Amino acid sequence: MARMKFLCDAERCIECNACVTACKNENEVPWGVNRRRVVTLNDGVPGEKSISVACMHCTDAPCAAVCPVDCFYTTDDGIVLHDKDLCIGCGYCFYACPFGAPQYPKQEAFGVRGKMDKCTFCAGGPNDDNSDAEYSKYGANRVAEGKLPACAEMCSTKALLAGDGDMVADIYRERVMRRSGRPQTWGWDKAYGAGV
């Protein structure tokens, strides 16, 4: 069975932010919310590295573990999704997530945050596939159409890979062997366990 995973190859990422733009465009993400963002490590120092970060759809998702209303569910291929109708905007998932993935569209008086928003691996939510309700709440459901996340499919250097974890790992392994480098699967240990 396929296990969907993201992997960003830091050696290839050129910090163009096309993945961020593709995500916002595909899912009509509201102002102030970034489901994906590019982080540069040691910015300005020679040898700086950039990585594209979003929800990693963890194997044992800490967001789901701490959710007080259990609004999260996981598909058979490992995509972590949530129901905005159940979400109470408490923010626990934001504190629990090691990647800072959960986002909130509002910042109002009395700490009102609104419903949590995060990367869905372009797999929408619990409404009917590609219905207006699903699109307005969760964005596009590309997976239901047999497509993969827009961010990875738009990546010009193919730094960002999204798909079956075995295929992603095979490609990355080949790259590392070809360039005689050391594997740096950023975030994989945390998201998918130490054995990956």
Add this chain to the structure above:
Amino acid sequence: MRNAHSDYRRPLALVALLAGALFLGGCYEDAGDVTLYEPGEYKGEPDPLLDDSGTESFNEALRERFAAGQTDR
């Protein structure tokens, strides 16, 4: 002889009573809409994607898509 005031007070009182009942009725909340939380149980809508995800044909389509678009040239 009947008081002229009482002739139109009664219908007015009835209208006010009706309006009051309607106003208070607007505050009614159906207790059936409340989702009662139970630990570890997802009580949201079922996702139709779950019917397909995990099936071999579905996974094969995604693998083909990956091979077509994301493998190194």
